[in-house]
Amino acid sequence: MGKRVALSVAAALGVIGLAAPAAYADGGYGDTEILGATVNNGSSVVVGTTYAKSFDVTIYAYDDWGLLSADTTLEGPGYGYANDTTYCESDSECTHSFTFDPRVDLDNSMAGTWYVGSWVDALDDDYRWDERIDSFRLKRASTLTTNASPEPVTKNKTLTVTGVLKRASWDDYQYHGYTSQPVKLQFRKKGTSTYTTVKTVNTGSGGALKTTVTATADGYWRWNFAGTTTTSAKTSTSDYVDVR
Structure with missing residues (x-):
């Protein structure tokens, strides 16, 4: 049986691949x-x-x-x-x-x-x-943060939720803001186990996220990014807010 010439066994990326005959x-x-x-x-x-x-x-x-x-x-x-x-x-x-x-x-x-x-x-x-x-x-891996303020907050007052979405660059080995991406703001009421989506916000300059909501109950706030064809999905660590 005739076999083709074996290609290199090293996982050498970045060079033009040899096609099968x-x-x-x-x-x-x-x-x-x-x-x-x-x-x-x-x-x-x-x-x-x-x-x-x-x-x-x-x-x-x-x-x-x-x-x-x-x-x-x-x-x-x-x-x-x-x-x-x-x-x-x-x-x-x-x-x-x-x-x-x-x-x-x-x-x-x-x-x-x-x-x-x-x-x-x-x-x-x-x-x-x-x-x-x-x-x-x-x-490319992604990172996502969440911060809700003020903490604590008075019931029915405005709560500001911010965050930053970044993704890895394989060109300079840094994480850079990922702009114009839809990210879901989610909330889980204290004593429950399920997050619900409150709204969707697009990232701005430097991957920044910012929106306001009305504080009605104690609970956990987080951002959730679904990912793209080139960038991984990411859910931020939640930020607990005490409503008084």
């Missing part, structure tokens, strides 16, 4: 099948500014003789690219461990949708290559 794109030999993939247990891969993020990519496949190895590539926007080759740990699964280091591998253009492709070899020399088995989101 056109003759082999989404093809193979024998009864080997690629059934699917799971990335990071089905969750987005979220990376901040300081620490590397490791995550697993599992390829699910079948061959009547069993599986030998998988050579798997991850390709994303901004020339994002990673590759790893591993032996399969069972007759149905091949699991890779990838690590993305924001200070070595990433820049902001790489945030977004990434695609998983894999070449799977079977023990009987059958093989299968699929270019886009699955996709996942690589996201």
Whole structure:
């Protein structure tokens, strides 16, 4: 059986990914099948500014003789690219461990949708290559704060709730304000367990949030950001306000 030349096993991002030979794109030999993939247990891969993020990519496949190895590539926007080759740990699964280091591998253009492709070899020399088995989101981490004042506050008086939404930059390793983003202001009354959304406010300059509400009961205030295709969701720590 003829095999393609194996790509580098290092997860080297930021270089242009090598494509599968056109003759082999989404093809193979024998009864080997690629059934699917799971990335990071089905969750987005979220990376901040300081620490590397490791995550697993599992390829699910079948061959009547069993599986030998998988050579798997991850390709994303901004020339994002990673590759790893591993032996399969069972007759149905091949699991890779990838690590993305924001200070070595990433820049902001790489945030977004990434695609998983894999070449799977079977023990009987059958093989299968699929270019886009699955996709996942690589996201910049976010931070979100909440402050409600005055504390305590007189019942039925105005309460001002502020906050700041920021997200990681893989270009300068700082967190910067994320502007023009809808963020929900939520309240949980003392003695209850459920937050309700009071209103939605768009972030302003520097990611700033500010709004006013009427204080009617003791409870907890927080901001909740749903996230975007490039930035992780975030819920702030709540701020308890005593209403007198």
